[in-house]
Amino acid sequence: MNDFIKKMTMKAKENPQRIAFPEATNVDILRTAEQVVSTGIGFPVLLGKKETIEAIAEENQVNTSGFEYYDYSIEETRKQLAKNYIKKYDDFSEKAVLRKSKDPVRCAMYLLKLEFVDCVAAGKEYSTGDVIYETMSIVGLQEGVESVSSLGLADVPGFEGSEGTMFGIADCAINAQPDAKDLAGIAIASAETVKTLLGWEPRVAMLAFSTCGSAEHESIDIIREAIEIVHKTRPDIKIDGEFQLDSALIPSVAAKKVPRESAVAGKANILIFPNLHAGNIGVKLIQIFGHANAYGPVLQGFAQPVCDFSRSAPVEEMLGNVAMLVIRAASGKGGK
Template identity: 70%
Template sequence: KLASENGVSTEGFEYFDPQDEAFIEAYVDDYIAKNEGKRKKPTLKKLTADPVRCGMFLLKNGDVDCVAAGKEYSTGDVIMEAMQGVGLQPGVRSASSLGIADIPGFEGPQGQMLGIADCAVTAQPDAEALAGIAISSADTVRDLLGWEPRVAMLAFSTTGSAKHETVDVVIEAVQKVHELRPDIKCDGEFQLDSAIIPQVAAHKVKRESEVAGKANVLIFPNLHAGNIGVKLIQIFGHANAYGPVLQGFTKPVCDFSRSAPVDEMLGNVAMLVIRAAAAKK
């Protein structure tokens, strides 16, 4: 009705209404028949009672290609439903987020653009979680933007210039990425300047590196650094930061801020659809 009132064509759309009892009854019966009764009907009907939970269930079953939510739900609720509904990718222990920063005056491998993570979800990742963030971020920029990811793991130390237990976490995370996904160019630990400025990398990094001085994805060691970092480049560098994009799930999921304007929601949906299309290739 709303689309009709605003002159928007809905031709080709399919609708799944979790409030339509007849539809839910038929869908659940069909699911049970196809899956040889792996779940009981009361459990399945409970899964479809909530709109976001229903969306995740449809996504898991392949009836939809991606899910966008959050306008009426908190980020924590969306993440929880995605964790329970579709789960995490192999090698990824926690969900995370990636932002795309467009920084005036910066000249890197992708011009003014940098991928930055995690700035919104995981507060204090251990080495395994940090490795998962790096892996998810590499996959996201490849699928979303077509980049060849060069992932720098950031710290206050560059290749052993300082010693601290928090630096050890970053070093261990780099090793885990190499073990889990040797196809990803990932290196560190690097200070920010060593990661993105070739002249500094040439001076500070005394070994071969495919990432030092030419990183296009930056992984912060914790949410403090990520949150402060993105606000610094926005305020003082006049950067635009797009996202954050939720990542790490087995299928594409997007979260809106509850205060998001329509144009921001459309931008996030556009990125989500691109990721979903890439995932089907």
């Protein structure tokens, strides 16, 4: 286990949470759930038939002690779920909940919204698009955020930034061409995610090919509008731009290029890319040429915490994602 995942698991262990695993017949999911129990970071709730899940676990030498089961295949169980749901919410009918909860991911989202579980970990078999769609349609977005986004945490050997070798990057996985409201939401959600996970005071740089008006283009206007939205809606967040990458990260460059006082220039710890082209290229550049470790991506912007595994992710990486998920779930309930 590398140092970052160790740090996340130690922090998650301080306030363990109930985690729904809807893809409970996947062996890597079972191994991750086993690690969740052994590290003490949470309480796995496996969706499906206990007998089926335990048979797969036994065949693959997975210890299931500490697992809880929620069998969505039993109609009476789903009927009770539907009754409980319509007592609190009116966005779905009882009949719709009964029907939709036949799908384990949808069922997990209903359990999350009802606070039967604290968070949901999925995506090993379901696509990212499926996980996002089901979360959006049932759980919804947090207040002030226009769209779901992703945040990665980059650890670049030899980089000397305001937080050592690490910084946050967003959005590198979801929003192809965000408008000003989307960018503002990405910035707000990223600031909250980084503060929750790492305890940093967020300093958010909005990246562009221009620094403080050194170039003009309609795409830069979108970035400037996003900054104004954040200033108005979340004046507590330190955000500035538009900045070129070097102006955001290097104090000596910021001193030359930024003609005003800035709490962010030269010492940013969160970088917001203007679109998915830049984000995807950027994260791969730092991985290939900077030999960076990139953790995540963390899905953010939902009203309640959900994580999406890469289908090729090894169990250690999945455990790190779950640890970050647990920390965010605890924070949302006032956990420290």
